[in-house]
Amino acid sequence: AQTVTQSQPEMSVQEAETVTLSCTYDTSESDYYLFWYKQPPSRQMILVIRQEAYKQQNATENRFSVNFQKAAKSFSLKISDSQLGDAAMYFCASHGEYGNKLVFGAGTILRVKS
Amino acid sequence: KAGVTQTPRYLIKTRGQQVTLSCSPISGHRSVSWYQQTPGQGLQFLFEYFSETQRNKGNFPGRFSGRQFSNSRSEMNVSTLELGDSALYLCASSLGTGEKDTQYFGPGTRLTVL
Numbered sequence: 001a002q003t004v005t006q007s008q009p010e011m012s013v014q015e016a017e018t019v020t021l022s023c024t025y026d027t028s029e030s031d032y033y034l035f036w037y038k039q040p041p042s043r044q045m046i047l048v049i050r051q052e053a054y055k056q057q058n059a060t061e062n063r064f065s066v067n068f069q070k071a072a073k074s075f076s077l078k079i080s081d082s083q084l085g086d087a088a089m090y091f092c093a094s095h096g097e098y099g100n101k102l103v104f105g106a107g108t109i110l111r112v113k114s
Numbered sequence: 115k116a117g118v119t120q121t122p123r124y125l126i127k128t129r130g131q132q133v134t135l136s137c138s139p140i141s142g143h144r145s146v147s148w149y150q151q152t153p154g155q156g157l158q159f160l161f162e163y164f165s166e167t168q169r170n171k172g173n174f175p176g177r178f179s180g181r182q183f184s185n186s187r188s189e190m191n192v193s194t195l196e197l198g199d200s201a202l203y204l205c206a207s208s209l210g211t212g213e214k215d216t217q218y219f220g221p222g223t224r225l226t227v228l
Contacts, residue, residue: 045219
């Protein structure tokens with residue numbers, strides 16, 4: 001079965017510094033997307049970044065970038081110049097074995113200290 | 115474009131009752147997926163609808179059902195509510211043109227079963 005693992009239940013970062021959140025996944029699919037979603041206290045799930053598995057180039061969205069290691073099935077999120085508004089729960093997700101179903105990791109709580 | 119909307123945002127029911135949750139996707143999106151989020155089980159896929167047909171289903175009992183209308187709006191129904199059904203129910207929409215694509219989430223409906 002498809003699994004997504006986030007091994008860091010909680011992380012802390014000082015404002016303006018860089019933090020990396022880890023994610024590993026297991027899939028037998030050849031064509032899939034990987035995602036990082038952010039869920040602030042409002043509980044609204046917000047798409048942070050998307051990586052297409054067939055693309056070797058790592059995705060970047062402003063201060064957010066990923067390190068995608070396909071062979072190792074690793075998909076980490078790097079947040080540069082951390083801001084107070086980045087504090088949230090971050091979920092890594094991958095498409096499941098069939099169709100559009102997303103499989104999520106357990107989440108990492110990110111705390112940003114001023 | 116307006117985002118995904120869900121109604122109601124909060125709901126309190128008692129055991130044995132039934133409940134209907136509604137989701138309006140982003141304009142032009144034809145796929146709607148539903149997820150249940152609980153502290154113990156995390157985020158779990160319920161089902162996906164595309165063109166008024168259930169395209170994919172998660173591992174939930176038959177008390178959980180859904181449907182999609184011709185305007186792509188979707189409803190989710192839970193019958194004979196149990197205490198364990200208390201959760202945040204998230205709806206996500208996507209274009210649906212590919213078998214796997216990017217999902218955008220609504221704000222969720224918080225269901226409390228007493």
